[in-house]
Amino acid sequence: xxxxxxxxxxxxxxxxxxxxxxxxxxxxxxxxxxxxxxxxxxxxxxxxxxxxxxxxxxxxxxxxxxxxxxxxxxxxxxxxxxxxxxxxxxxxxxxxxxxxxxxxxxxxxxxxxxxxxxxxxxxxxxxxxxxxxxxxxxxxxxxxxxxxxxxxxxxxxxxxxxxxxxxxxxxxxxxxxxxxxxxxxxxxxxxxxxxxxxxxxxxxxxxxxxxxxxxxxxxxxxxxxxxxxxxxxxxxxxxxxxxxxxxxxxxxxxxxxxxxxxxxxxxxxxxxxxxxxxxxxxxxxxxxxxxxxxxxxxxxxxxxxxxxxxxxxxxxxxxxxxxxxxxxxxxxxxxxxxxxxxxxxxxxxxx
Amino acid sequence: xxxxxxxxxxxxxxxxxxxxxxxxxxxxxxxxxxxxxxxxxxxxxxxxxxxxxxxxxxxxxxxxxxxxxxxxxxxxxxxxxxxxxxxxxxxxxxxxxxxxxxxxxxxxxxxxxxxxxxxxxxxxxxxxxxxxxxxxxxxxxxxxxxxxxxxxxxxxxxxxxxxxxxxxxxxxxxxxxxxxxxxxxxxxxxxxxxxxxxxxxxxxxxxxxxxxxxxxxxxxxxxxxxxxxxxxxxxxxxxxxxxxxxxxxxxxxxxxxxxxxxxxxxxxxxxxxxxxxxxxxxxxxxxxxxxxxxxxxxxxxxxxxxxxxxxxxxxxxxxxxxxxxxxxxxxxxxxxxxxxxxxxxxxxxxx
DNA sequence: AGTGACTCTGCAAATTTTTTTCATTACATT
DNA sequence: AATGTAATGAAAAAAATTTGCAGAGTCACT
Numbered sequence: 001x002x003x004x005x006x007x008x009x010x011x012x013x014x015x016x017x018x019x020x021x022x023x024x025x026x027x028x029x030x031x032x033x034x035x036x037x038x039x040x041x042x043x044x045x046x047x048x049x050x051x052x053x054x055x056x057x058x059x060x061x062x063x064x065x066x067x068x069x070x071x072x073x074x075x076x077x078x079x080x081x082x083x084x085x086x087x088x089x090x091x092x093x094x095x096x097x098x099x100x101x102x103x104x105x106x107x108x109x110x111x112x113x114x115x116x117x118x119x120x121x122x123x124x125x126x127x128x129x130x131x132x133x134x135x136x137x138x139x140x141x142x143x144x145x146x147x148x149x150x151x152x153x154x155x156x157x158x159x160x161x162x163x164x165x166x167x168x169x170x171x172x173x174x175x176x177x178x179x180x181x182x183x184x185x186x187x188x189x190x191x192x193x194x195x196x197x198x199x200x201x202x203x204x205x206x207x208x209x210x211x212x213x214x215x216x217x218x219x220x221x222x223x224x225x226x227x228x229x230x231x232x233x234x235x236x237x238x239x240x241x242x243x244x245x246x247x248x249x250x251x252x253x254x255x256x257x258x259x260x261x262x263x264x265x266x267x268x269x270x271x272x273x274x275x276x277x278x279x280x281x282x283x284x285x286x287x288x289x290x291x292x293x294x295x296x297x298x299x300x301x302x303x304x305x306x307x308x309x310x311x312x313x314x315x316x317x318x319x320x321x322x323x324x325x326x327x328x329x330x331x332x333x334x335x336x337x338x339x340x341x342x343x344x345x346x347x348x349x350x351x
Numbered sequence: 352x353x354x355x356x357x358x359x360x361x362x363x364x365x366x367x368x369x370x371x372x373x374x375x376x377x378x379x380x381x382x383x384x385x386x387x388x389x390x391x392x393x394x395x396x397x398x399x400x401x402x403x404x405x406x407x408x409x410x411x412x413x414x415x416x417x418x419x420x421x422x423x424x425x426x427x428x429x430x431x432x433x434x435x436x437x438x439x440x441x442x443x444x445x446x447x448x449x450x451x452x453x454x455x456x457x458x459x460x461x462x463x464x465x466x467x468x469x470x471x472x473x474x475x476x477x478x479x480x481x482x483x484x485x486x487x488x489x490x491x492x493x494x495x496x497x498x499x500x501x502x503x504x505x506x507x508x509x510x511x512x513x514x515x516x517x518x519x520x521x522x523x524x525x526x527x528x529x530x531x532x533x534x535x536x537x538x539x540x541x542x543x544x545x546x547x548x549x550x551x552x553x554x555x556x557x558x559x560x561x562x563x564x565x566x567x568x569x570x571x572x573x574x575x576x577x578x579x580x581x582x583x584x585x586x587x588x589x590x591x592x593x594x595x596x597x598x599x600x601x602x603x604x605x606x607x608x609x610x611x612x613x614x615x616x617x618x619x620x621x622x623x624x625x626x627x628x629x630x631x632x633x634x635x636x637x638x639x640x641x642x643x644x645x646x647x648x649x650x651x652x653x654x655x656x657x658x659x660x661x662x663x664x665x666x667x668x669x670x671x672x673x674x675x676x677x678x679x680x681x682x683x684x685x686x687x688x689x690x691x692x693x694x695x696x697x698x699x700x701x702x
Numbered sequence: 703a704g705t706g707a708c709t710c711t712g713c714a715a716a717t718t719t720t721t722t723t724c725a726t727t728a729c730a731t732t
Numbered sequence: 733a734a735t736g737t738a739a740t741g742a743a744a745a746a747a748a749t750t751t752g753c754a755g756a757g758t759c760a761c762t
Contacts, residue, residue: 018712019713031709
């Protein structure tokens with residue numbers, strides 16, 4: 001059995017009197033800020049039961065933020081988390097990855113419970129959430145738990161920080177034009193995902209605005225590797241073949257290329273390819289893959305700034321629905337540029 | 352300002368008397384187990400300040416376990432976390448990924464602090480930790496915070512659950528022999544990592560025990576993609592060339608293959624390759640990559656079992672240094688088997 | 703140097719919260 | 733029906749926390 005921790009313990013620990021400790025913890029004025037800091041530090045160290053957020057933000061030794069997502073396999077989530085983690089560098093913020101995949105509890109319940117598990121705020125990435133889900137979430141979460149979404153929604157009901165998906169698609173089309181491709185194709189993401197539609201729109205809008213480009217092939221994907229392979233089969237049997245294809249995410253890019261290469265299709269000579277997400281694999285694959293680069297560390301930095309400000313104001317939480325877009329860029333690689341003989345030799349002298 | 356939550360609130364909430372609530376929370380006998388459960392549930396819901404682990408394990412609504420690692424980029428960590436998360440399915444355990452990378456705090460400090468952040472236990476994966484580090488860690492961590500390591504150590508001072516790395520290397524050599532390869536090579540991992548040495552030993556011991564096999568080439572790596580590329584350069588200029596190479600992890604496998612393919616080397620015809628970790632990429636690469644499969648979900652399940660038992664005993668924590676090995680298998684793919692013309696066509700008709 | 707306004711602190715009293723004692727009830731066993 | 737046991741609430745006791753008050757510094761101004 002643990003002995004109960006009381007003000008007396010903290011008083012002994014800090015050398016102050018019980019009254020001073022009490023005043024420090026209950027924040028009823030008349031206390032020097034140094035001593036207040038000392039008392040909170042001691043209270044935390046001795047494990048005095050303080051309900052969450054009883055400690056003012058600037059006196060905390062650390063701020064805990066949960067990153068809530070659904071799936072985890074693959075590089076995408078590793079990159080996402082790494083970006084957030086990197087952006088906590090030099091701050092007293094601690095990021096934690098929390099799962100909503102392998103559990104019976106409803107997602108909204110999990111997020112609401114964060115408050116009781118010493119979390120100060122939550123970043124949610126749940127692209128499959130509908131407007132109704134968001135509304136329900138807003139109702140249930142504790143009022144003093146700031147939440148920021150990093151998945152775009154058509155009609156944002158809470159603060160959102162997300163990549164400029166529209167511009168990503170736009171950049172790809174522009175790059176294809178620059179490279180001299182004329183007939184373009186797209187493997188789009190799930191229709192219900194807002195960001196998939198934005199990527200598509202950016203791509204198509206550029207094509208329509210240009211005199212040189214035509215959209216000649218389209219395929220509905222779901223972001224999975226296997227759908228990418230399916231897309232290739234569709235492409236293979238299509239009458240009109242695009243010169244260049246924009247895949248809405250790298251998972252499908254990899255699937256498409258995997259099948260294509262096995263079929264003797266040369267990328268980019270036969271068909272050029274560009275993806276979205278710029279996963280580490282893009283640089284490691286053969287050929288290396290052109291992809292829209294999404295700087296997770298900047299996304300993280302922006303998001304944490306937003307949360308930090310929200311925590312400081314503390315008072316009323318407004319889920320204003322303000323969206324902030326993080327710019328993306330294009331990492332141009334071999335899969336969309338003319339190859340300077342890189343693979344000419346490859347497998348040539350085989351029997 | 353939040354109103355302070357007292358026993359009275361819980362009494363009103365549950366319909367019980369203050370005395371009963373007090374008895375339930377302080378666990379001084381004479382209380383029915385149903386009511387105790389009800390009281391704890393209510394206390395949690397109303398956010399009554401309970402210092403961590405004041406609630407007995409079987410009455411908790413959830414158990415929080417932290418997975419502490421250093422790096423995060425790449426699929427390896429995503430797979431690791433996914434495995435753990437999967438193994439919490441159907442339990443009331445919640446896993447969280449915690450970083451020790453991007454922070455000024457010393458690692459040991461972070462782990463010690465977990466107790467204060469409502470964590471009930473920790474799983475640590477810190478391959479670079481030395482015996483001295485582990486000893487120091489054991490001294491500093493709170494006595495009632497069970498810790499299990501999932502990185503092998505030569506002389507384990509705390510409970511360890513890890514893959515059978517030795518057997519992994521052994522399996523690869525055995526597979527190479529079966530395939531008819533004679534002269535083998537190895538790109539080994541960092542000498543300071545215990546598991547890297549085990550992988551190497553398993554591989555080499557099999558070779559020595561066999562009459563058909565010779566070890567003709569060796570390279571010291573560090574698990575990075577770039578070292579894999581370096582390894583290829585070394586291989587390229589080496590006089591004796593192995594028929595088949597075991598790369599101690601998939602990062603280096605990818606680096607080696609990347610350079611080799613660009614140099615017109617055919618894998619597996621010119622040189623066969625097998626890796627370790629069986630990352631998702633192994634199946635997506637061209638050619639697909641043979642690799643030692645490490646079942647993270649089973650590792651997770653084993654680890655969580657261990658922790659759960661430890662939490663139930665609660666009393667004295669013994670860091671017994673008991674090691675438990677999770678079996679690995681070999682995922683055989685194209686990079687080490689004779690290719691049935693898969694790439695014959697590829698790039699053949701280029702000018 | 704003296705004065706007053708101010709802040710911060712500790713002691714002790716006041717108040718609140720929690721624990722314990724004790725009587726009562728319900729229910730099972732003999 | 734008598735006895736024993738466990739669980740509970742009311743009230744008393746104990747413990748913990750907050751508050752009133754006085755004193756000690758500090759600082760600006762005379």
